[in-house]
Amino acid sequence: METRIDSEAFDRFREVTSSIGNSEIEAWKQAGGKVVGYFCSTVPEELFTAAGLYPFRMRGTGSTSTELSDGCFSNINCSYPRHTMNQALLGEYDFLDGLVCINSCDHVRRIYDNWTVRLDTPFVKVMSLPRKIGPPQIDWYYEEINLLRSDIQEHFGVEITDEDLWKAIKLHNEVRALQKKVYEYRKLDAPPISGAEALPVMVAGTAMPKERYKILLQQFLGDLEKLEGSSDYRVRLMIVGGELDDPEFMQVIEEQGGLVVTDSTCFGTRLMWRPIDESVADPVRALASYYIYDRPSCPRMYGDQSRRIDYTKELAKEFRVDGIIGERLIFCDQWLVEHYMTNADLKEDGIPFLQLDREYILSGKGQLRTRVQAFIETIEGMRS
């Protein structure tokens, strides 16, 4: 991918996100460190940082087939877990010392079952994430986090004190604040960074230790400040959806003249738009409230659609977007129905919306281009 950004930090971000294994992991393991993988942005990664573990968000980057995982899944399953499992069966995840799965959706939750049958990672757990967002659910997740905390302590022979947790929460919040600064640049008329460039910056935050990432992110912000923006685009777009870690998808959209200036995705703003509340007494309570209620939710959380659409509209306004693209991985029931409601709500406000179904590993670029072009033309037509 061509880029105007001249930054060593940015190069590191791109390097660590272009494949699964990366040099950061190698260095960490050589120093005797342990790495724990996790699925979904609702797993409290602060816990791993507090335990001195390297948190790694699971992806299927670089996968070219699902030949091996086809024995586990079928052709009506989402391509994200299929490619990710395939990578694992190929040995790409052999560096993991542990894995934490979660019941985020019908496809991803089965990774836990298949992983425990087919692979021998020493520590594999599954968290029970509630479907609702009320106080009893916060209490339930509070217990879940504490149970995971005990399991980690026992398995890895570490102690996770409340102080460790607060330190991790502060660090992750600092990272969130820095990531928000990157997004501030995207509000400009002439942003110095495109959507395809911003994505690896965000994904890198889930692929390297937070302390190291924070330093690089500070450097990156310094580099970004010096960069001149570009107003060479036709419309400003927002992406709403789930598991999107592929900059190429963004690039195809941007090549048609639609600059992606913001998003509500699970590698995007939903990771960092709001911080964890540091004013409460118990750090685990702070984590439970954050992951169940405070952070922007995804359609998997029932009863929160009205807050979700408000969040989408708020961001659309703040970033002055001309249209919204709802991306969805084929076979995802959650995003299919969510986009149906989003479309209806945006129509009432006159905000153009396009739903794009895709595979995890980008295919059908020609069709994608055509649909995006037509969408951009529609938006332009509405202006004139």
Place this chain on the structure above:
Amino acid sequence: MDVQAVKTQSLARYKEERDWFALLAEAAKQMPTSEGELQVKLLEILLDSKQTVVDCVENDKPFIGGYFCNAPELFHAMDLPWFMLMETPFLAASAPYLLNDIEGAEEMGMGTDLCTAIRLPIYYIENGLMPVPTALLGLLYPCDGAPMLHQVIEHNKVWKDVPIYACDPPYTSDERAVQYFAEELSRMVEFLEKHTGKTLDVDRLKQVCEESNRTYSLWQDYNELRRSVPSPHGWAIGGAQAFAISQCFVAGDPRCSAWFEQLCKCAEERVAAGKGASDQEGWKEKIRLFWFDIMPYGWIFEYMPWLESEWGATIVMDMFGNFPYTLIDTSSRETMLHDLAKRNLLDAPMIRQARGTAENFSNDIRRIVTDYKIDCVIWPGHMGHKDGSATIGIMRDTCRELGVPFLHIGLDLFDKRYTSIDEVKDKTSDFFRGMGLA
């Protein structure tokens, strides 16, 4: 569409559905056997429940929308009529309007990868074809589709004023999970009391749960009889019907136990006479089959009799006829809620297999194959069952371990156009032949 228009239109549709069942009941009356009598009784109970809902809508009496896994004994004890929001695809899958409805859902953007049992109710809600209840109990498990349906309901302009409560299902299955779910059920009762004006009397609940236990004991006895070779009954009676009557229509009602008593009697007579399900139809049981899902309601009459007549394949057990139920300790409100939670979280079909981790898929296969002397397992691969489809490797391995052949078809249980009936039959025939079962 305003509330009044929805009321009129949905009532007309609901009556149409009721009349469809009345027609089926008339046809069932022509069957001269005891099993035929059971079908008629079941259809009459179903018609009665439909008529009660019609009466509630017409006369502004309280009634609720709910599900079989929301502990229906509780609504029964509260004297609350209810209907299941997803019932059309299950019950009236053969109804003449169903294929048009599926097309309507597709036109709305609910494509062919969303479970038909979800996209149809979405279509009904959005098009004013579903009776609007006084209060609604949502469903957040076992699949991703169910919570999405209920979010559409909350989003819908007519339905958004209907009070809704949905129990949150934990993903785990230990005592902590059961306790948590029991508290959710308790909050559900508070919600119902607040919005329907009905109350839950503990003595009445005790009575209902005791009756429900009686039903379930009879069901257990019946399922013991199905172990016989040949099996006294196949797909046509005793599986899905046993589930429907006990959990969907008259949970904890003496009519339900009476139905099971008669069912046991029919089966006992057949077993004593060494007769199988086949004897009344003139075919012989050659293959004992475990159909591991819901029945293919959209084309059941085109496939199930064919399995029997063409291959001598008896569905000895299916997912909904499977009996793992916990009996309820009726000593107090707490014990009843606890055991109802356990039953509705860990035992109820589909919820049992699909809600949590995959071990229940393999455990059920293991238990049923052994107990019922099963020759082969068919996982139909319904297009909505994504978690199950992500478990096929585990199911296949389990069957391999047990030495029984396993078939995964890939179809839509409610829409026969997804995989044509001929293709399903061809796959089945190839499987029976290839595995030496023919």
